[in-house]
């Protein structure tokens with residue numbers, strides 16, 4: 001096949017695939033079968049493989065392309081991304097309408113849409129092609145998240161229109177996660193021992209912040225387009241009509257959009273959706289009401305904070321009253337102990353509620369919540385509803401004040417609450433409530449770096465009772481592991497090798513691996529530099545610990561409590577016997593890096609960022625991830641991000657990789 005022929009066919013295939021994408025992901029009305037679609041896609045991949053010079057960034061095959069980013073570039077919003085004023089009542093809506101009519105001196109039409117609880121983004125098109133996507137940020141500057149937005153299948157990479165004005169447009173929308181996907185993600189996170197997201201909006205925001213588009217693609221984000229920030233041209237006069245044209249151009253426009261002739265129709269819409277919104281597959285927390293005509297908007301203008309021609313209406317949070325039967329403690333994967341209200345089951349916005357969070361000890365005291373009380377519970381977009389208050393008029397005198405226990409309900413060990421912290425914690429490394437997450441941390445890269453000890457295997461090993469604490473890992477053998485389902489002899493051998501190799505890890509990694517509360521890799525370094533071996537550290541006093549620059553009171557207390565536990569001391573003895581290093585061999589160099597803070601931005605050519613940071617640590621310096629006045633050096637690699645700009649602004653010393661290498665050359669071995 002000749003180049004020209006291939007080029008033609010590729011162009012045709014892309015057009016077809018884009019169109020079918022639109023039918024499937026935007027309109028939900030496919031006209032071909034999945035099989036036929038796959039054939040088209042495969043053919044395109046095949047041709048692009050043969051003619052890689054024909055691959056363009058807007059090809060449907062490039063949705064999940066590119067390498068993970070180091071950081072996001074900052075982009076400026078030419079048209080500010082303002083937030084809207086919020087209203088909470090019918091009166092406030094009428095008041096808004098009066099202001100608008102007064103400003104215009106004539107009646108006005110409103111466009112009204114549901115307010116989806118997601119993350120606001122801006123999308124820019126040039127010559128019909130998607131060229132830039134950004135977060136709102138502070139409204140003036142946002143992050144360039146083009147790569148991540150491309151993974152959303154309903155974001156058109158190329159528009160299906162010939163209208164010049166529409167082909168060069170900025171649109172804004174809401175990236176959201178469906179309720180179903182949100183639950184799925186949280187379930188997976190829980191299984192892996194990762195913290196769960198509080199609500200779909202948090203989950204969507206967290207996902208857009210991921211630097212690896214491949215990870216973003218797995219989360220199945222979606223988008224609704226709802227705003228055209230500027231009139232695209234003289235013959236597009238109405239926002240509503242322009243949005244409808246954009247629908248034909250390939251955008252997934254927010255559904256249930258209506259053009260209302262007056263504010264009364266808006267109020268009718270508001271009432272209609274108040275309860276009906278629970279049936280939708282995404283979270284809706286209110287409405288957005290906008291003056292429809294572009295010219296009218298121009299006349300009304302803006303305040304400093306928001307447009308005068310638009311307003312948001314928020315539905316009230318939903319509440320119910322029920323009896324608090326008991327308060328139980330729940331131990332999270334990190335040892336955090338949270339009180340949970342056990343309730344007389346009560347229906348609330350479509351589900352039956354029998355548990356609610358009480359947050360922490362202080363909240364219970366502050367709200368004076370007693371066992372036997374009638375309590376008000378509230379459900380927002382959160383997973384677990386919360387107790388917001390007590391109906392004191394219904395007290396009989398038999399209610400019991402709750403006393404926070406001092407033992408972990410799961411393992412029975414003493415729990416601690418540190419000065420200045422709200423939560424009680426179980427610090428037992430072998431606590432069954434925490435052991436899975438603790439082992440994953442223990443095996444992680446900066447800790448013991450045991451490749452192959454992932455969540456699926458850890459779940460099995462713990463559930464079968466084979467691994468009950470870290471030292472059990474060093475008792476594993478090939479036979480035990482290969483007998484586990486789906487684990488061949490070869491991978492079992494690899495894992496045993498990785499476990500064996502982990503014994504060579506430095507004391508600092510071992511200390512970090514233990515998972516002492518608030519002791520990250522930096523604190524581990526400070527402690528290792530000071531104490532050199534575990535025995536000295538175990539016997540250190542609070543004064544000795546807090547005397548170290550960088551170790552605060554909370555961290556120090558956490559360390560002391562950790563070593564108070566006989567179980568933890570026994571664990572360390574066992575790990576010593578297994579052959580792990582609990583002392584340093586080398587003395588950290590008294591080099592030019594001592595006590596200097598380093599920030600890296602952009603890509604280094606001679607090492608990864610993690611390696612560079614480890615080197616800084618080893619030589620007595622402190623790597624940091626953000627630039628401040630206290631930063632001593634910013635090391636700039638190729639394609640530096642916003643940290644470089646910030647360093648310039650703050651006047652921090654900026655050096656390149658060569659200079660950094662020169663600084664450390666006498667110390668690097």
Ligand SMILES: [Zn+2]
Nearest residue numbers: 408411426431
């Ligand atoms: Zn425990």
